Amino acid sequence: MESIFRIEGEFESYHFKNRLNRFAVETEEGKICHLHDPGRLEELLTPGREIYAIRKYKGLECEIIYTKVEDEFILINSKYHNSIAKNIIEKGLLGKNFKLKKSEIKLNDMRIDFLLDFNEKDYYLEVKGCTLLDGEFAKFPDAPTRRGTHHLKKLAELRRDGYGAGVLFLVFRKARYFMPNYERDQDFYYALIDAVRWGVDIFPLRLYFDGRRFFALGLIEIKIDGPAGI
Known part of the structure; x- marks a missing residue:
């Protein structure tokens, strides 16, 4: 099966703690990450959920790209x-x-x-x-x-x-x-x-x-x- 798109960059794994506002998330590791998704995502962003991010984003420490639920990787970055x-x-x-x-x-x-x-x-x-x-x-x-x-x-x-x-x-x-x-x-x-x-x-x-x-x-x-x- 042919891939239709590939995300580049080095991912780091963190764990979700809470959503500070619409576009900022705090991780259990103490990082503040940008969240580029207007959705509420309440079913996905639960405490302890593993999230994957790219380091550094416009002054913040990281930008969230996706999360994982059981065996599913789920994109949560609308850009x-x-x-x-x-x-x-x-x-x-x-x-x-x-x-x-x-x-x-x-x-x-x-x-x-x-x-x-x-x-x-x-x-x-x-x-x-x-x-x-x-x-x-x-x-x-x-x-x-x-x-x-x-x-x-x-x-x-x-x-x-x-x-x-x-x-x-x-x-x-x-x-x-x-x-x-x-x-x-x-x-x-x-x-x-x-x-x-x-x-x-x-x-x-x-x-x-x-x-x-x-x-x-x-x-x-x-x-x-x-x-x-x-």
């Missing part, structure tokens, strides 16, 4: 998402003949991650990372995300205007299904349902991470719970 997604697009792993045109497209008061060409038509693709596992279900989001809801509404608007639009969920867990998380964010849930009704594509792509390299395992099935359950 890599678009690099992974770019390789997925270029390798044609989403089942559509996409061609990359631009990254980080500004649309009024927000940015969309990618502008693609699909059959000579503009197609907008947003990327999200999914780390929450509930049984066989990968769920997004793990905390309320106003930004994510705005992205879905913008993608639905783009579809209404005749453009192509989709969301790529990078699933970093051993999941069989993907599900919008009604319990954590009902606004996001309803925005996703509405986006799908307008023709926005949903691509939940499961990835395997060996602590250094990422491998694409394929798209997983979407299931909907909550009031719109199917």
